[in-house]
Amino acid sequence: MVGNASTEGVFIACDILMAQLIIHMNDLKAPSEKFIVRVLDEKHLFVLPDAAGMIRKAISKSRKQNSFQRPS
Numbered sequence: 001m002v003g004n005a006s007t008e009g010v011f012i013a014c015d016i017l018m019a020q021l022i023i024h025m026n027d028l029k030a031p032s033e034k035f036i037v038r039v040l041d042e043k044h045l046f047v048l049p050d051a052a053g054m055i056r057k058a059i060s061k062s063r064k065q066n067s068f069q070r071p072s
Contacts, residue, residue, distance in 0.1 A: 009037050010052045012045045019043055021062060022055055 012022065022045060026036045035051035047055065 007037050007046075008049055009046045010049050012047060012055070014043060014045075016042050018059060019045060021059065022047070025055070025058055 012019075014022070019039075019042060023036065023039065026034050029035065035048045035054075037046045037048060039045055
């Protein structure tokens with residue numbers, strides 16, 4: 001098709017809460033720094049390849065902050 005350009009990226013399949021976290025992270029970025037190419041549905045995203053590491057770090061940080069540790 002004329003006018004369609006392919007975009008290299010990373011496909012992310014996750015639960016709805018993680019997808020919302022990633023979308024929120026993207027919304028906080030300046031327009032020139034946004035990394036989501038397309039939200040495919042509530043559990044699937046297509047993002048720029050450079051964003052994969054940043055997303056992994058943010059999810060890891062979020063999990064550590066939201067994990068329960070039994071008091072000693």
